[in-house]
Amino acid sequence: MSAPSRPRVLTVAGTDPTGGAGVQADLKSFAAHGAYGMAVVTALVAQNTHGVRSSVVPDVAFLRAQLDAVSDDVTVDAMKIGMLATADVARTVRAWLAEHRPPHVVLDPVMVATSGDRLLDADAVAAVRDLLPLADVVTPNLPELAVLADEPRAATWQEALAQAGRLARTTGVAVLVKGGHLGGDASPDALVDATSVVELPGARVATTSTHGTGCSLSAALAALRPRRPDWARAARDAKRWLGGAIAAGAALQVGSGHGPVDHLHHLPTLGLPSFTDDVAPALADACRDSLASPLVAALADGTLPFAPFAEQLHQDALYLTAYSRVLARAAQLAPTGEAQEFFARGAHSCLAVERGLHESYLARAAVRPSTPASAVTTAYVDHLAAVSAHGSYAEVVAAVLPCYWLYAEVGTRLLALADAVPGHPYRDWVATYGSAPFTDHAAHACRLADDAASHVDPATRARMTAAFVTSCRHEVAFFGQVAVAAGGPGGAPAGADVREADALAVG
Numbered sequence: 001m002s003a004p005s006r007p008r009v010l011t012v013a014g015t016d017p018t019g020g021a022g023v024q025a026d027l028k029s030f031a032a033h034g035a036y037g038m039a040v041v042t043a044l045v046a047q048n049t050h051g052v053r054s055s056v057v058p059d060v061a062f063l064r065a066q067l068d069a070v071s072d073d074v075t076v077d078a079m080k081i082g083m084l085a086t087a088d089v090a091r092t093v094r095a096w097l098a099e100h101r102p103p104h105v106v107l108d109p110v111m112v113a114t115s116g117d118r119l120l121d122a123d124a125v126a127a128v129r130d131l132l133p134l135a136d137v138v139t140p141n142l143p144e145l146a147v148l149a150d151e152p153r154a155a156t157w158q159e160a161l162a163q164a165g166r167l168a169r170t171t172g173v174a175v176l177v178k179g180g181h182l183g184g185d186a187s188p189d190a191l192v193d194a195t196s197v198v199e200l201p202g203a204r205v206a207t208t209s210t211h212g213t214g215c216s217l218s219a220a221l222a223a224l225r226p227r228r229p230d231w232a233r234a235a236r237d238a239k240r241w242l243g244g245a246i247a248a249g250a251a252l253q254v255g256s257g258h259g260p261v262d263h264l265h266h267l268p269t270l271g272l273p274s275f276t277d278d279v280a281p282a283l284a285d286a287c288r289d290s291l292a293s294p295l296v297a298a299l300a301d302g303t304l305p306f307a308p309f310a311e312q313l314h315q316d317a318l319y320l321t322a323y324s325r326v327l328a329r330a331a332q333l334a335p336t337g338e339a340q341e342f343f344a345r346g347a348h349s350c351l352a353v354e355r356g357l358h359e360s361y362l363a364r365a366a367v368r369p370s371t372p373a374s375a376v377t378t379a380y381v382d383h384l385a386a387v388s389a390h391g392s393y394a395e396v397v398a399a400v401l402p403c404y405w406l407y408a409e410v411g412t413r414l415l416a417l418a419d420a421v422p423g424h425p426y427r428d429w430v431a432t433y434g435s436a437p438f439t440d441h442a443a444h445a446c447r448l449a450d451d452a453a454s455h456v457d458p459a460t461r462a463r464m465t466a467a468f469v470t471s472c473r474h475e476v477a478f479f480g481q482v483a484v485a486a487g488g489p490g491g492a493p494a495g496a497d498v499r500e501a502d503a504l505a506v507g
């Protein structure tokens with residue numbers, strides 16, 4: 001049989017109805033590391049970010065029934081043990097472990113919560129010590145280390161490392177000693193076994209969001225171990241992740257005491273609407289405003305005189321030359337071959353269309369080829385050039401998107417209107433944007449923008465939105481830049497082929 005797609009990881013721990021510690025935190029930590037999480041409950045704890053109110057420890061026969069229900073059916077790749085509550089619970093877990101020990105076992109010797117409340121009976125310490133040889137790694141904080149080693153609490157980090165070394169030598173279990181209770185600017189941890197010390201440095205985050213840090217760390221360690229070559233590598237990655245989770249905890253605004261950490265801080269876009277769903281209202285506004293411009297309105301009913309149409313196309317040709325360079329930049333930054341090809345084709349297509357406008361159409365128009373780019377065209381091009389020079393791939397894609405998407409939307413609506421006018425003089429030009437392949441290209445560009453947005457942090461996502469909205473405004477201004485004289489029949493001069501030369505891939 002092939003290997004499972006994800007490590008199957010079990011927590012045996014108590015509960016926290018506010019989701020910051022215990023089983024609830026462990027399952028989040030497992031999911032955050034790509035593991036399939038399972039949970040056996042040792043104790044039901046009525047607690048929140050202020051502390052523990054009461055707890056119920058179900059009969060140990062029921063605990064054993066839960067453990068057996070898992071091991072009778074599921075292969076457990078790794079396991080984390082948290083709150084054990086009583087000596088009976090610890091002994092029951094030990095008996096089960098003796099028969100069903102998974103390949104990787106982390107023991108978090110939970111004794112006292114961050115709030116100061118006891119989570120382990122005083123007479124249960126010996127039973128927890130008896131569990132140590134069945135674990136691979138034990139993760140005590142400084143007070144717990146002292147209790148397990150049966151020594152006074154270490155006052156310095158060096159003392160803690162020495163104490164962890166003694167515990168590792170007497171029990172044969174590796175000790176991930178946690179310096180969270182040390183105070184000072186640092187919050188170091190270290191993985192200590194009988195012969196070696198691997199220090200895991202970490203900066204202390206100034207925060208009260210430390211509820212469940214020990215639970216989350218030990219769960220991350222268990223979740224990572226099946227996919228890491230050794231405990232040191234798993235511990236390093238778990239610690240790095242926890243630092244980010246602690247830093248992001250306050251923003252969750254959960255509770256008014258010691259708040260939880262953000263287990264999903266590294267997946268900031270999870271659950272957000274897609275980028276294109278998010279900016280769809282801005283696109284709809286731009287579409288409405290574009291259709292309301294005198295040029296587009298006259299284009300729709302076929303009354304647009306030829307001169308302003310030619311003037312608009314001339315600005316379009318100037319714009320396309322610059323836009324091509326920005327698409328080439330998107331191709332350069334593209335993270336996938338598919339995206340690179342899409343934007344490289346787009347860059348080429350812009351130039352082909354620009355040339356086509358001159359050959360098939362503008363050559364016959366009254367607009368002098370030397371007519372410079374308007375202030376409106378220049379402003380739009382400058383915006384795109386600035387994003388292209390300073391922005392990430394995601395921002396460049398957001399900036400170029402309206403030229404695809406808005407042209408497809410406006411083109412589709414214009415085509416429906418043009419089709420209602422017999423002999424519409426600009427129908428072919430309108431059809432280029434209002435039908436495939438251009439509308440397919442626009443849908444493709446939207447998908448690439450959504451892909452790009454799903455990998456960025458909130459600040460970059462905000463810059464994507466700003467770049468998109470600014471481009472939309474420039475598009476509206478672009479449609480509005482040419483004055484349309486009232487009256488006068490529309491239509492291209494005889495012989496003018498309004499259809500653009502190439503199969504358009506850009507607006």
Ligand SMILES: Nc1ncnc2c1ncn2[C@@H]1O[C@H](COP(=O)(O)OP(=O)(O)O)[C@@H](O)[C@H]1O
Nearest residue numbers: 141178179180181187189203204205210213214
């Ligand atoms: N303020 C903090 N900033 C950064 N890391 C912290 C902070 N407080 C705790 N940690 C880290 O969280 C983990 C749990 O530490 P600790 O609080 O000592 O354990 P416990 O939650 O079991 O009491 C350790 O990796 C520790 O270094």
Ligand SMILES: Cc1ncc(COP(=O)(O)O)c(N)n1
Nearest residue numbers: 014015021022114212213214
């Ligand atoms: C069920 C349960 N298990 C463990 C802890 C320890 O939490 P902390 O990491 O904040 O000390 C807790 N508060 N509740």
